[in-house]
Amino acid sequence: xxxxxxxxxxxxxYWLRQLRKNADLVGPLKSTDGDxxxxxxxxxxxxxxxxxxxxxxxxxxxxPQKEDMFRFSDKGVSNLSNSESRVIFGVRSCDVSAIxxxxxxxxxxxxxxxxxxxxxxxxxxxxxxxxxxxxxxxxGLGTGPFLKSGFDIQLTDLGNRYxxxxxxxxxxxxxxxxxxxxxxxxxxxYDDQYEAMLSSQSGFEKRITLETVRQKIIxxxxxxxxxxxxxxxxxxxxxxVYECPLCTCFNVVDWKEAGxxxxxxxxxxxxxxxxxxKMAGNVLPAEKQIMRTKRWYFHKLLYYPEQFGKFxxxxxxxxxxxxxxxxxxxxxxNKLD
Amino acid sequence: xxxxxxxxGSGAMTNSIEEINNAKVLFVIGSNTTEQHPMIAxxxxxxxxxxxxxxxxxxRKTQIAGFAQIHLRQRSGTDVALLNGxxxxxxxxxxxxxxxxxxxxxxxxELEKIVMAYPPDIAEKITGVPADEIKRAARIYATEKRSMLxxxxxxxxxxxxxxxxxxxxxxxxxxxxxxxxxxGLNPLRGQxxxxxxxxxxxxxxxxxxxxxxxDPKARRKFGNAWGRKLPARPGxxxxxxxxxxxxxxxxxxxxxxxxxxxxxxxLSHLIEAVKKLDFLVxxxxxxxxxxxxxxxxxxxxxxAEKDGTFTNTERRVQKIRKAIRPMYGAMPDWKIIxxxxxxxxxDMGYRAPHEIMEEAALLTPSYGxxxxxxxxxxxxxxxxPDASHDGTPFLHRKKFAKGLGTFNPVDFAPxxxxxxxEYPFILTTGRMYFRFHTGTMCKRTSTLERxxxxxxxxxxxxxxxxxxxxxxxxxxVLSRRGEILVNVLVTDRTPEGIVFIPFHFRDAxxxxxxxxxVDPIAKIPEFKVCAVRIVPLIPKPGERQKSYYNRKxxxxxxxxxxxxxxx
Numbered sequence: 001x002x003x004x005x006x007x008x009x010x011x012x013x014y015w016l017r018q019l020r021k022n023a024d025l026v027g028p029l030k031s032t033d034g035d036x037x038x039x040x041x042x043x044x045x046x047x048x049x050x051x052x053x054x055x056x057x058x059x060x061x062x063x064p065q066k067e068d069m070f071r072f073s074d075k076g077v078s079n080l081s082n083s084e085s086r087v088i089f090g091v092r093s094c095d096v097s098a099i100x101x102x103x104x105x106x107x108x109x110x111x112x113x114x115x116x117x118x119x120x121x122x123x124x125x126x127x128x129x130x131x132x133x134x135x136x137x138x139x140g141l142g143t144g145p146f147l148k149s150g151f152d153i154q155l156t157d158l159g160n161r162y163x164x165x166x167x168x169x170x171x172x173x174x175x176x177x178x179x180x181x182x183x184x185x186x187x188x189x190y191d192d193q194y195e196a197m198l199s200s201q202s203g204f205e206k207r208i209t210l211e212t213v214r215q216k217i218i219x220x221x222x223x224x225x226x227x228x229x230x231x232x233x234x235x236x237x238x239x240x241v242y243e244c245p246l247c248t249c250f251n252v253v254d255w256k257e258a259g260x261x262x263x264x265x266x267x268x269x270x271x272x273x274x275x276x277x278k279m280a281g282n283v284l285p286a287e288k289q290i291m292r293t294k295r296w297y298f299h300k301l302l303y304y305p306e307q308f309g310k311f312x313x314x315x316x317x318x319x320x321x322x323x324x325x326x327x328x329x330x331x332x333x334n335k336l337d
Numbered sequence: 338x339x340x341x342x343x344x345x346g347s348g349a350m351t352n353s354i355e356e357i358n359n360a361k362v363l364f365v366i367g368s369n370t371t372e373q374h375p376m377i378a379x380x381x382x383x384x385x386x387x388x389x390x391x392x393x394x395x396x397r398k399t400q401i402a403g404f405a406q407i408h409l410r411q412r413s414g415t416d417v418a419l420l421n422g423x424x425x426x427x428x429x430x431x432x433x434x435x436x437x438x439x440x441x442x443x444x445x446x447e448l449e450k451i452v453m454a455y456p457p458d459i460a461e462k463i464t465g466v467p468a469d470e471i472k473r474a475a476r477i478y479a480t481e482k483r484s485m486l487x488x489x490x491x492x493x494x495x496x497x498x499x500x501x502x503x504x505x506x507x508x509x510x511x512x513x514x515x516x517x518x519x520x521g522l523n524p525l526r527g528q529x530x531x532x533x534x535x536x537x538x539x540x541x542x543x544x545x546x547x548x549x550x551x552d553p554k555a556r557r558k559f560g561n562a563w564g565r566k567l568p569a570r571p572g573x574x575x576x577x578x579x580x581x582x583x584x585x586x587x588x589x590x591x592x593x594x595x596x597x598x599x600x601x602x603x604l605s606h607l608i609e610a611v612k613k614l615d616f617l618v619x620x621x622x623x624x625x626x627x628x629x630x631x632x633x634x635x636x637x638x639x640x641a642e643k644d645g646t647f648t649n650t651e652r653r654v655q656k657i658r659k660a661i662r663p664m665y666g667a668m669p670d671w672k673i674i675x676x677x678x679x680x681x682x683x684d685m686g687y688r689a690p691h692e693i694m695e696e697a698a699l700l701t702p703s704y705g706x707x708x709x710x711x712x713x714x715x716x717x718x719x720x721x722p723d724a725s726h727d728g729t730p731f732l733h734r735k736k737f738a739k740g741l742g743t744f745n746p747v748d749f750a751p752x753x754x755x756x757x758x759e760y761p762f763i764l765t766t767g768r769m770y771f772r773f774h775t776g777t778m779c780k781r782t783s784t785l786e787r788x789x790x791x792x793x794x795x796x797x798x799x800x801x802x803x804x805x806x807x808x809x810x811x812x813x814v815l816s817r818r819g820e821i822l823v824n825v826l827v828t829d830r831t832p833e834g835i836v837f838i839p840f841h842f843r844d845a846x847x848x849x850x851x852x853x854x855v856d857p858i859a860k861i862p863e864f865k866v867c868a869v870r871i872v873p874l875i876p877k878p879g880e881r882q883k884s885y886y887n888r889k890x891x892x893x894x895x896x897x898x899x900x901x902x903x904x
Contacts, residue, residue: 032658232400233382235371235378235379236770236771251783269784273784273787274788282790282791324375324376324382325379
């Protein structure tokens with residue numbers, strides 16, 4: 001822990017306004033239809049401080065849905081990777097946990113420049129969840145609602161003030177110049193935070209630990225007939241992958257403007273589509289839906305723990321909200337548990 | 338639409354999407370719901386999870402049919418016989434809601450007379466659906482109070498399209514499954530605003546809100562509002578227009594957001610007709626196959642670049658908002674039309690879409706209270722007669738739009754084209770999930786294009802065995818009008834004797850071979866049935882299939898790209 005402070009609620013907008021001078025400020029906004037969307041903040045008072053999960057997840061700010069990689073012409077290529085400094089405010093604990101894992105995926109064995117360039121210039125200010133959604137189950141996975149580490153800055157809403165925890169050097173940088181509004185916490189602040197944590201923990205409707213599910217799959221207790229019944233309900237919308245804060249599928253395509261000129265870009269893709277692993281000669285290694293459904297679940301439940309020691313799911317509940325066939329992670333885990 | 342109008346007096350989904358969740362019986366006929374209306378299918382699956390009974394009538398084993406307790410696989414084009422068989426069972430077993438029929442409907446005796454000719458065993462002979470299944474479906478549908486009926490293009494795209502819809506309406510009225518929540522006759526409209534286009538009078542014989550052109554009162558009202566004398570004769574339907582163009586009677590055409598050069602039946606005939614026109618204008622967001630034939634192409638903006646409303650399948654008028662500025666000088670459709678009109682000497686003078694909506698509300702009783710400022714919160718469902726009305730989730734509550742509901746009994750009539758020794762297969766066409774219509778939009782999306790890049794013909798394994806073809810083999814599909822080349826997909830989704838081809842593809846445009854015969858009233862073409870022959874393309878024995886490229890030459894070219902390693 002790199003320090004704990006208290007911020008008066010009335011000073012929050014002042015702080016954010018100061019941060020916006022040097023970086024793009026992004027936060028959750030409510031659309032006219034009531035959806036929560038992360039976007040650049042024009043008016044700081046429009047930020048939603050206590051809101052349900054955003055759709056899509058804030059991963060799109062470091063791994064955008066469509067990213068221009070370079071421009072090509074007969075004269076050569078020019079890099080299009082751009083990244084501005086960005087402060088993303090109001091992120092949930094589960095999403096911060098997801099980004100920690102994304103960092104290991106995109107910055108591990110192979111370093112993905114496009115991702116890492118953005119990532120290095122992005123600071124997250126997360127808010128611990130005092131009131132979890134009915135779809136949330138981070139508590140069983142240890143990815144929320146309060147984080148012990150892995151965050152840049154974590155705020156806990158204590159009513160008229162926030163407890164501010166600094167978890168990284170990047171976090172410290174955006175607090176440094178504002179000692180006049182960040183005070184030392186008193187014992188009552190810690191007490192209040194503890195109480196907030198307890199009440200939040202009791203607010204979870206879903207209690208899911210994926211470990212039993214993993215054990216069952218490893219022990220061969222889940223038969224293909226089960227996955228067949230899951231796959232049958234897949235509408236192939238790809239929503240589970242697009243909305244998942246941890247899914248990393250992308251495809252690279254060339255967009256030709258005219259003649260030999262064009263842009264190479266990468267786009268979100270989904271392993272739920274049979275064409276995702278299409279090979280030359282139109283061979284489809286995962287032509288049957290059940291193979292793709294199993295692959296998605298096995299990746300999150302078996303291969304992620306093998307590779308990173310953590311599940312490929314942070315319990316954000318977005319697939320539960322999105323999936324039209326009701327075959328989201330929480331539902332399936334509940335069935336197998 | 339015409340079928341519904343003659344039975345109830347208005348044509349639209351009678352009930353609402355959110356009611357599906359709590360329905361007890363869902364009868365889906367001629368709709369590939371999971372692929373084509375996934376959000377509605379989501380509610381259907383929810384209902385099934387809660388214990389609802391799902392009955393699907395479709396020759397193909399679609400994904401939604403996989404969840405059905407009863408799957409009726411009728412022969413394509415025999416829907417009337419199937420529905421008459423079901424009605425027959427309901428009448429004979431005393432499952433009719435007599436009270437409702439007496440109070441709210443007329444012409445029951447006629448219906449009884451006609452359907453008595455369709456006992457389940459006769460229906461079985463025509464449709465191929467076992468009589469017991471027909472009885473079971475009839476009993477389940479009739480006895481449950483909360484039964485919803487859904488249909489889509491599988492019902493309407495026949496020469497008996499109107500008859501099919503009338504039969505559905507008969508079934509619904511007979512069992513009083515209308516005018517209540519979680520009941521009704523629910524046509525699923527596929528495109529985001531096809532309901533809205535119909536509501537606003539994009540049909541040859543009506544003004545907005547289905548006010549008849551032939552009605553002098555309506556004509557006078559619109560004439561006054563627009564300051565012009567309006568013609569009393571209904572216009573031509575699309576099929577009639579192309580016929581008129583071919584015979585030289587129609588000289589110019591203005592096509593908006595439609596790509597008939599792929600989507601219409603018997604394409605060669607249509608393209609010939611278009612070429613005969615003196616002047617063709619096409620207004621679209623992309624250069625379409627039809628636009629390529631045009632004299633003038635007017636670029637319109639996409640949904641994201643304009644303000645306005647869409648009306649969805651449950652009659653809900655929803656606002657769309659401009660998210661980005663129009664690109665490349667394209668204009669919204671309303672603006673293009675106003676400008677063209679101005680140049681032609683009539684200044685419409687609209688300044689924004691809400692002014693048009695205001696006029697629509699003034700002139701259209703069912704849209705009377707639908708104004709932009711009232712649509713912010715998830716929109717309104719018409720009829721909404723005035724600005725204090727909250728919209729109508731389900732129709733025909735106390736009485737039908739036309740007063741009494743009318744039974745329109747219909748006899749079974751076979752499809753326009755039947756199979757014979759020369760053309761032994763029934764070809765039925767349809768859609769698939771990853772493609773939208775003729776692909777003017779989706780083929781520009783790399784992921785969608787990747788998923789289903791090529792056209793195919795679905796053939797039952799038994800038929801494939803007889804033909805000696807397997808998946809990925811190439812075959813010729815011939816009808817009396819033409820032929821196309823496609824790849825085979827062997828699957829038991831499609832029953833024996835029937836083959837299925839999606840219509841989305843330009844390279845294998847199935848509408849080169851479909852039958853242009855149309856329903857006499859609705860003028861909708863019979864896309865769902867025509868007779869075809871399948872001829873496998875098999876390499877001659879002893880002759881090796883030619884490789885795609887000349888290996889030796891290609892390797893030589895390839896090698897030139899590399900340097901010799903220095904040893």
